Amino acid sequence: MTNEVVIKTEKLTKRFGDFIATNEITFDVHAGEIFGFLGANGAGKTTAMRMLCGLSTPSSGKATIAGFDIYKQTEQIKKNIGYMSQKFSLYEDLTVTENIRFFGGIYGLSDKQIKEKSDTLVQQLGLQGELKKLVGSLPLGWKQKLAFSVAVFHDPKIVFLDEPTGGVDPVTRRQFWDLIYAASDRGITVFVTTHYMDEAEYCNRISMMVDGVMKALDTPANLKKQFNSGSMDEVFFELARGAKRKAD
Amino acid sequence: MADVVLQNIVKTYNKGEITAVDDVSFTVEKGELFGLIGPDGAGKTSIFRILTTLLLSDGGSASVNGYDVVNDYKVIRQQVGYMPGKFSLYQDLTVEENLNFFATVFNTTIQKNYDLIKDIYVQIEPFKTRRAGKLSGGMKQKLALCCALIHRPKVLFLDEPTTGVDTVSRKEFWEMLKRLKQQGITILVSTPYMDEATLCERIALIQNGKILSINTPEEIVKQYPKNLYAIKAKQMSKLLHDLRNTQLVDSCNAFGEFHHISFRNETESSKTSLLDYLKTTNNQHIELKQTTPTVEDCFIKLMNRNDK
Numbered sequence: 062m063t064n065e066v067v068i069k070t071e072k073l074t075k076r077f078g079d080f081i082a083t084n085e086i087t088f089d090v091h092a093g094e095i096f097g098f099l100g101a102n103g104a105g106k107t108t109a110m111r112m113l114c115g116l117s118t119p120s121s122g123k124a125t126i127a128g129f130d131i132y133k134q135t136e137q138i139k140k141n142i143g144y145m146s147q148k149f150s151l152y153e154d155l156t157v158t159e160n161i162r163f164f165g166g167i168y169g170l171s172d173k174q175i176k177e178k179s180d181t182l183v184q185q186l187g188l189q190g191e192l193k194k195l196v197g198s199l200p201l202g203w204k205q206k207l208a209f210s211v212a213v214f215h216d217p218k219i220v221f222l223d224e225p226t227g228g229v230d231p232v233t234r235r236q237f238w239d240l241i242y243a244a245s246d247r248g249i250t251v252f253v254t255t256h257y258m259d260e261a262e263y264c265n266r267i268s269m270m271v272d273g274v275m276k277a278l279d280t281p282a283n284l285k286k287q288f289n290s291g292s293m294d295e296v297f298f299e300l301a302r303g304a305k306r307k308a309d
Numbered sequence: 310m311a312d313v314v315l316q317n318i319v320k321t322y323n324k325g326e327i328t329a330v331d332d333v334s335f336t337v338e339k340g341e342l343f344g345l346i347g348p349d350g351a352g353k354t355s356i357f358r359i360l361t362t363l364l365l366s367d368g369g370s371a372s373v374n375g376y377d378v379v380n381d382y383k384v385i386r387q388q389v390g391y392m393p394g395k396f397s398l399y400q401d402l403t404v405e406e407n408l409n410f411f412a413t414v415f416n417t418t419i420q421k422n423y424d425l426i427k428d429i430y431v432q433i434e435p436f437k438t439r440r441a442g443k444l445s446g447g448m449k450q451k452l453a454l455c456c457a458l459i460h461r462p463k464v465l466f467l468d469e470p471t472t473g474v475d476t477v478s479r480k481e482f483w484e485m486l487k488r489l490k491q492q493g494i495t496i497l498v499s500t501p502y503m504d505e506a507t508l509c510e511r512i513a514l515i516q517n518g519k520i521l522s523i524n525t526p527e528e529i530v531k532q533y534p535k536n537l538y539a540i541k542a543k544q545m546s547k548l549l550h551d552l553r554n555t556q557l558v559d560s561c562n563a564f565g566e567f568h569h570i571s572f573r574n575e576t577e578s579s580k581t582s583l584l585d586y587l588k589t590t591n592n593q594h595i596e597l598k599q600t601t602p603t604v605e606d607c608f609i610k611l612m613n614r615n616d617k
Contacts, residue, residue, distance in 0.1 A: 201350050238563060258565070292566075
């Protein structure tokens, strides 16, 4: 982790009519940091993430992502980030090789770069025997690990992970976090949401969204101290139980 | 008497290429809250679909409330409530219309069974004229539960009702299940969240179509074969790496604030040897203490045993 700031927001806000989905959130994320973005359903996480990825224009406030302006330079933002979610990650009806080539190409890598990098990737994940298989036929755990590796294939500044480990078995879930640590060691910033509170502990810092507002932001240890609780589960419960919104 | 019985159930897909359910047998007693715990792809949904008569198994037999899932499927359908993992209500009908529809299909009325759903329904009643498709995740879940209950089923099948739901709503949902159990309804519920296992009376741990263990959560934890320790240090990723590189340690898994470890051959000097090793590898602020295994520890242990 370094002092370089890769995500900087100031009073970032998104309104849908009268409804304020994300309300004046201000925070910095540093290069190589693993930043946990937590909150109850309906707290405004997805809206905030869509803005940070350059997919949705804010109503007000400022932000730069990897040094690019969130209003004017959304195309540059998209080139400098990776994204993976539980719902969408890879094309199920393409093979492992085809998916790697497709995403490598989308992110502007040359054929030579794709070839070199995919050899390393395949070896790391032990996918040598599965290259010609359709991604749809792989076990979920492998799919998610491959999806993550593809999301950081072009060495983005930041990778956004939206509940990457939902439904994954406990062993694979831990292997997945090994990949996150490795990416962070390479200097990639990891911005991650999760419903598993043990995973919140693996983050350098955690933010908690409640009703569109960023209610807390600190290291797991400091948050537990602040709320006088033994686990992140209790911290989450303390912060979220006062929530008025019960949306999704 | 057992309300749900599975005997050697097998289900394959793709002409036998994929075995989703591999010789599964278990029973759920009348009035029991039974949990099927396992990751995606473990075979949980196939089991639910076989028991609710929506899917035929390739082998074995199963019965619900004494009726055979193949021969007596019509009777079973009258007597069970099923909440699939995927939201399956009519998106373009309102909350009230959906509930009314399901009541009518089962030849009953909302009024007749209102006492059963009252606790849950009052929470979504303010939105009764809203279309189901426009509801939030938590409210969809509550409506789906009401619709599955409106004909007063004897057995309730809930397939991953809490997936993707935040901690607070998950706790609320389990409170609702406890109240339903008190009304005498048998409940079979599945979940990928290991921490929810302790809220069930008995659980079956399932992975790759096979049952790893069936027991009460307390017994499953008791059967953990070794002493388990929690350890932390200043740099947790370095600690994990060092723990994996010593012969002293048998298993080592990250568990939130701590890593959980067990020793290969535990003796009285094991702890001291490990602490010495960790000091020579430059780990700082080491804290080591014995801990009680969680269901997740047991699941990992059983998974590894099955792989070997």
